Amino acid sequence: MSGTPNNFFSWIIFLLQQYHGLYFSGLITTLETSLLGTVLGCVLGFAVGVVQCSSGEDETTPAKKTLFSLLRGIVKVYVTVFRGTPMIVQAMVIFYGISEAFGVNMPAFQAAILIITLNTGAYMSETVRGGIQSIDKGQTEGALALGMNRFPMMMHIILPQTMRVIFPQIGNTFVGNIKDTSVLNVISVTELFYITNVAAGTYFRMFEAYTITAMIYLTLTLAFNLLFRIIEVTMAGRESYTVVGSVEPGVEVTA
Amino acid sequence: MSDTGTTGTRPIIRVQNLKKRFGDHLVLKNISFDLYPRDAVTIIGSSGSGKSTLLRCINHLETPTAGAVLYHNEEIKPDIHSVNAFRSHVGMVFQSFNLFDNMTVLENCMAGVLYVQHKSREYAKEISLKYLQKVGMDPYINAKPRQLSGGMKQRVAIARALVMEPEVLLFDEPTSALDPEMVGEVLDVMKQLVSDGLTMIVVTHEMAFARDVSTRTIFMDDGYIAEEGTPDQIFNHPQNKRTQDFLSRFRNG
Numbered sequence: 177m178s179g180t181p182n183n184f185f186s187w188i189i190f191l192l193q194q195y196h197g198l199y200f201s202g203l204i205t206t207l208e209t210s211l212l213g214t215v216l217g218c219v220l221g222f223a224v225g226v227v228q229c230s231s232g233e234d235e236t237t238p239a240k241k242t243l244f245s246l247l248r249g250i251v252k253v254y255v256t257v258f259r260g261t262p263m264i265v266q267a268m269v270i271f272y273g274i275s276e277a278f279g280v281n282m283p284a285f286q287a288a289i290l291i292i293t294l295n296t297g298a299y300m301s302e303t304v305r306g307g308i309q310s311i312d313k314g315q316t317e318g319a320l321a322l323g324m325n326r327f328p329m330m331m332h333i334i335l336p337q338t339m340r341v342i343f344p345q346i347g348n349t350f351v352g353n354i355k356d357t358s359v360l361n362v363i364s365v366t367e368l369f370y371i372t373n374v375a376a377g378t379y380f381r382m383f384e385a386y387t388i389t390a391m392i393y394l395t396l397t398l399a400f401n402l403l404f405r406i407i408e409v410t411m412a413g414r415e416s417y418t419v420v421g422s423v424e425p426g427v428e429v430t431a
Numbered sequence: 432m433s434d435t436g437t438t439g440t441r442p443i444i445r446v447q448n449l450k451k452r453f454g455d456h457l458v459l460k461n462i463s464f465d466l467y468p469r470d471a472v473t474i475i476g477s478s479g480s481g482k483s484t485l486l487r488c489i490n491h492l493e494t495p496t497a498g499a500v501l502y503h504n505e506e507i508k509p510d511i512h513s514v515n516a517f518r519s520h521v522g523m524v525f526q527s528f529n530l531f532d533n534m535t536v537l538e539n540c541m542a543g544v545l546y547v548q549h550k551s552r553e554y555a556k557e558i559s560l561k562y563l564q565k566v567g568m569d570p571y572i573n574a575k576p577r578q579l580s581g582g583m584k585q586r587v588a589i590a591r592a593l594v595m596e597p598e599v600l601l602f603d604e605p606t607s608a609l610d611p612e613m614v615g616e617v618l619d620v621m622k623q624l625v626s627d628g629l630t631m632i633v634v635t636h637e638m639a640f641a642r643d644v645s646t647r648t649i650f651m652d653d654g655y656i657a658e659e660g661t662p663d664q665i666f667n668h669p670q671n672k673r674t675q676d677f678l679s680r681f682r683n684g
């Protein structure tokens with residue numbers, strides 16, 4: 177290395193040479209936590225959204241009815257609390273709360289997953305609820321009239337359609353989580369923002385170090401937005417079907 | 432009360448003193464009738480007289496306020512097991528088709544067999560194809576509902592109900608949402624079912640169908656059965672003033 181860098185670009189190059197390994201590991205942690213948190217958060221969001229949409233009228237015994245009401249109450253508190261507080265505060269409360277309550281220090285990475293999952297689940301449940309309610313009621317009646325229980329009806333008819341309706345929102349949530357995981361530096365999760373602190377600190381080059389970080393975030397969000405757009409278009413599927421045994425075999429009919 | 436009807440068999444469904452209230456609006460006031468094997472009962476009456484509510488109370492899509500629905504002399508209890516068991520034997524066809532939009536025509540028909548009767552995929556496919564053939568929709572097994580015309584959708588909905596091999600089918604104005612040129616194809620399927628001896632209740636505004644195809648006609652007026660009899664009695668010799676008025680309004684368009 178010939179002397180110290182003396183301008184913006186040479187600092188950028190210098191920092192990249194020095195810290196590319198660190199940046200890469202931060203990037204991986206950011207992707208891992210946001211991806212896992214989004215996936216688990218969606219699963220949680222679907223479960224909570226379904227509970228919010230159910231009336232409990234199908235529960236057969238009074239005990240089960242009471243249990244269901246209790247579940248609905250818990251779910252409502254959960255959603256209200258997590259939608260009504262910033263994730264950075266949730267991170268502190270959960271991380272330090274667990275350590276106080278159980279006397280164990282949860283590894284930061286696992287805490288990160290837990291926090292993103294809970295946060296995403298609360299927002300996603302509202303999206304899922306809206307999605308379920310947007311599916312025309314006639315299909316529910318069609319399934320009920322066959323003698324179908326609520327569970328298979330949800331799994332085979334309502335939720336697959338809900339999934340399609342809310343897919344763009346799931347994509348947005350994931351991209352949002354890529355950015356929002358940055359707040360988890362407060363509990364020392366070694367994601368992109370946290371490691372930038374390290375990279376910037378040694379030479380006091382905040383501007384250059386965070387410019388690199390910004391470029392990485394921007395590349396990630398643009399790339400994933402594009403990816404989700406492609407998946408969405410693919411999912412929209414073929415608008416034609418094949419008439420079986422028609423005069424012209426394999427003729428495509430478009431409605 | 433006698434258990435034997437005109438055909439000397441026991442009724443499949445008995446509706447006894449059925450009442451249904453929405454808020455403080457009493458929609459069904461006191462409905463009783465019996466449905467015998469091979470009956471094809473049509474229910475006619477002006478809009479708002481409670482025809483749909485009656486059908487929906489029979490399969491408990493609406494819970495009756497009072498009275499009972501009996502299936503083979505067993506009362507349907509308003510719990511999910513009793514109701515689901517009943518529904519899997521008594522199918523329903525809706526005015527708005529209510530097909531599953533995420534499934535193909537074939538999958539729509541297989542759904543009940545797979546997720547209600549819990550039979551094998553092979554059986555589900557085989558029996559679905561059989562009934563899709565019956566309604567003339569077998570060439571379209573790979574289509575999605577949104578790609579079909581109204582008449583085609585309704586024929587698929589009928590096949591979906593038939594695949595369960597129900598003892599009774601309930602139809603709620605199956606042709607009312609259709610463009611006029613598609614009414615015929617659906618009525619033809621239904622006529623075929625009547626001549627096959629399927630037991631059914633059909634709420635309809637197709638007076639020719641009621642007169643020529645059904646075995647018995649019920650005229651509903653303001654939550655009551657105002658008159659009931661053979662199509663000949665109802666259409667050619669109506670006794671009740673309200674029946675006469677309704678029919679003359681229909682004849683004069």
Ligand SMILES: Nc1ncnc2c1ncn2[C@@H]1O[C@H](COP(=O)(O)OP(=O)(O)O)[C@@H](O)[C@H]1O
Binds near residue numbers: 482
């Ligand atoms: N879910 C409901 N809530 C309140 N009122 C209803 C409901 N369903 C039907 N009604 C009322 O019950 C009456 C009968 O309706 P319906 O059975 O649909 O009549 P029909 O099928 O003969 O046209 C109407 O006045 C209608 O507004």
Ligand SMILES: [Mg+2]
Binds near residue numbers: 482483484
């Ligand atoms: Mg109606």
